[in-house]
Amino acid sequence: MNASEKDKRFPHILYSCYSHKSGEGEQFIADHIFGFIISGESEMYLNGKNYLFKAGDFRFLRRNQLTKYVKLPPVGGEYKSISISMDQNTLRSISEENNVTVDKPYTGENALLLKPNRLFTNYMESLSPYLNGTTEISKGLTSLKVKEAILILLETNPELKNILFDFTEPGKIDLEAYMNEHYRFNVDLNRFAYLTGRSLAGFKRDFDKIFHISPNRWLQQKRLDDAYFLIKEKGLRSSDVYLEVGFKDFSHFSFAFKKAFGISPSRLA
Known part of the structure; x- marks a missing residue:
């Protein structure tokens, strides 16, 4: 990843800010990602398909994927985004605590545009003091914010449980x-x-x-x-x-x- 000096990274939370087309590269998506495009656009090539995410879009990216991306700032402005990666240990913990399991294999898209709602907006706003200021997020608080993101996704998009709680490793493919x-x-x-x-x-x-x-x-x-x-x-x-x-x-x-x-x-x- 071609990160600029304005990138701010915490465990499982990444705030990206680019003023020029420097956010271009490739990435292995090791964990599921819940993200929000604050300004600008993000073009992604993933699993043979092209995706475009614009300012105001909430997105979900499935784990174990290779992607190429370009982060495009608006004219005269900056590209800004927030990404929360959801690690397997946290997901396993939530699965056990809430008795939530997969009921059928997921066969849909590997990158999803999520319908906006107030819970998403409030969640992203709650991260602003840490991402835009000098306040650091402790390890304990980071863990809570990741759990909160997962629970919000389950509340608003219950069908995502068949992705989130699928702990199997990649199967043998062509x-x-x-x-x-x-x-x-x-x-x-x-x-x-x-x-x-x-x-x-x-x-x-x-x-x-x-x-x-x-x-x-x-x-x-x-x-x-x-x-x-x-x-x-x-x-x-x-x-x-x-x-x-x-x-x-x-x-x-x-x-x-x-x-x-x-x-x-x-x-x-």
Whole structure:
């Protein structure tokens, strides 16, 4: 995440503030997130779909997802948002205390636009003294605010219980389809293995059966092919492309590109 100096982070609570298009990147959503866009817009690409959230929108993001995002400030203003991540320990505690469990598998969207209501508004306003001022949120108070967020979601959107209290790990899914959709994400093989419902050894074994090449070599080849197309056919600069296609380091990208195509990316256009 390209965080500006105005970001304010507490355990499970993040206040973001950008005055320019610096909030661009990718993220692994490890825990469910309840969020609010104060000003500006947020574009997200998640699980093969594009989502746009605007000022005043309340949103819910399901855990165990990879996303690419752009945070766009309004003209002459700042992008501002609040995100509350709901950890599994807190959710398990609420499930036991209130005897709330899943009654059917959830099959809906992984990013939800929630209908606004007064409970949401009051909750976000209650965080303002901590996020806009110098007051710090203690660990105990943070825990209470996360619990409050979960209980408000259950009160206003009871159907969310089938997401919130589903504690199962990702099941085994179509590896070929997933990798072709997510290869531009710069995550390690352990993460890809987890998200496709496999051990690392099982992931590598299944990958070899499908693609007949090692995961690392396949990922690099796919990313370099995309980079070549974007530079040669779309006229993009190599310095703008390497992050987009999944490389973390420009010098490594340039070296790999020249080795694969016999020419440096900066000389291709």
